[in-house]
Amino acid sequence: MRLYLTALNPTDSVLDGLLPAADRLGLPVTVLTDQPAAWPTDPTRLSGAEVSGADVRDVRAVLDAVYRGDPPLALLSNSDHLQTPTALAANYLGLPGKDWRATLRGKDKHLTRRTVADAGLDRVAAVVLGPDDDPGRAATVPFPAVVKPREGVASEDVYLVDGPSELLRRVTEIRGRRPGQALLVEEYLAGDLHTLETLGDGERIAVVGGWRTGLGPPPTFTEEALDWAPELPAPVLAQVLAQLDALGVGFGACHTEFVVSDGRARLIEVNYRLIGDRVDLVMAELLDLPLFAHVLRIHAGDPLPALPDPVRVPRHARVEWVCADRSGTLVAAPGPVDATGPAGVRLGSRPLRTVGVAAPLTGTNRDYLAALHAIGPDPATVREALRDFRAAHRWTIDE
CATH class of the missing domain: 3.40.50.20 (Rossmann fold)
Structure with a gap:
């Protein structure tokens, strides 16, 4: 086998x-x-x-x-x-596997919105623009709005727009890079950005953990840092899980992004897989959990195992990404680094771009040069240790 x-x-x-x-x-x-x-x-x-x-x-x-x-x-x-x-x-x-209808609903952001709305759980103003549609079709969406590929990933070609002229400009730009692809224009969802990481076997679903997300400046949505934040108000967690249930999510790993505003949980997107960008590896270390083995066993037909309560884990973690600030060639960067900081904080750095590789600035996680992380006893200690660790290394781009 x-x-x-x-x-x-x-x-x-x-x-x-x-x-x-x-x-x-x-x-x-x-x-x-x-x-x-x-x-x-x-x-x-x-x-x-x-x-x-x-x-x-x-x-x-x-x-x-x-x-x-x-x-x-x-x-x-x-x-x-x-x-x-x-x-x-x-x-x-x-x-054993995922329901293909649930995977489709997660990948297609318009189907995500439609399914959650049809279930009576949340309604987000959104309009699909076909490859030849006039952006004026999105006039019913309030500004500020977000324009993005209907089936995009990694915040690629996702922009905040403040009016019709800006929307037209961004749509024209994206179509130049993605001819023939449908776009989604939707209302901007303000609030604190979180993730929920879940694992299910088709019968039960469990919360593995969650992160609080820090973004770079608009109009793009580059994730710059994540702080371990598994504890959510019970009503908020219930709302997210209800929306995942409406989408049919319940097998294997799932990474869900949502904002919390005035006690409401509103989905940004559902990625029916592990969180990625090395955060899954950090989470497994933080929880001392064979996360990847659990995923494989579930797909092989084993039931969902007992998981630690993420809220009770007596450690904190933070992940930061070193992002390129310009187009050009990475000419100098550290290799993989593991270290121990004050108070026993475990520190790590892993390259995400090879020295000698040239790349344009995209405003997405394609701009990541390295992933840094720290695991320690509390948020303040972790932040301080990671700040000093980052300051001790250099990444140089030659334009």
């Missing part, structure tokens, strides 16, 4: 999380990807997994690839783009 994992480009969640977890469980793994040349060739870096080329966006191609190999124990993905084809393939094979 073999575990099959669909993926596009390699990510830390897979290379440092899911594959090592599968190796520790003694599960042979085949990574199915449409970008096999982008993956490491070192078997150690792959934790012994095989990499095989396949058109992973096509359900039939995924099925063909699985049928060519050993019988499947599980089939899953941690990619936003591949949740629906992977869910359909798993369902066809009779394997």
Whole structure:
């Protein structure tokens, strides 16, 4: 029996999380990807997994690839783009997996809004603009508003706009980069930005934890820092879980972003996968939890295990990203760093861009140069230790 994992480009969640977890469980793994040349060739870096080329966006191609190999124990993905084809393939094979309708509702931001509204849980003013639609069709949406791809990820091409002329300019820009793609214009949801991390087995869903998100300056929505913040008012948590239930979310890992304003929880987006950008790895360390093994076991048919109460964990964590402030080539940066700071704070830095790589400034997490984190006894100690740790390192971009 073999575990099959669909993926596009390699990510830390897979290379440092899911594959090592599968190796520790003694599960042979085949990574199915449409970008096999982008993956490491070192078997150690792959934790012994095989990499095989396949058109992973096509359900039939995924099925063909699985049928060519050993019988499947599980089939899953941690990619936003591949949740629906992977869910359909798993369902066809009779394997545990996500409901493809729920994955579609999460990926398609308009379907997210429509489903939650139809359930009577929240209504957000939103209008879809087809590739040839006049932006004036969105006149019913109040300003300030947000324009973004209907099925986008990573805050790419997501902008705050303050009026019709700004909306027209941003729509024109995005269409120049994304011809043929539908856009969503929706009201701006003000409030404190949070995440909720959940894990479910199709029968029960449990809260793994949550983070408070710090954003960079508008008009983009770049996440710059996350602080561990698992405790939410009971009514707010109930509202988020009710909206996830309406969407059909309840199997495997899910990362949900929402704002809290005047006691209301309002969804920003639902990413039906682990949180990513190394935060899942930090969370597993913070909780001393085999998170990635739990994900794999659930997809293999095991029930949801007992999880620690995240509110009672006597530690705090903070993640910060070093973001490029201009387009250009990264010419100097530290490699991976692990250290211990005052009061036993565990500190780490992991590169997210290779020295010598040139990239444009995007206003998204594509601008990340490195992920820094600290785990310690309390928020103040963690912040101070991470501030000093960051100041001791340099990242240099040559324009």
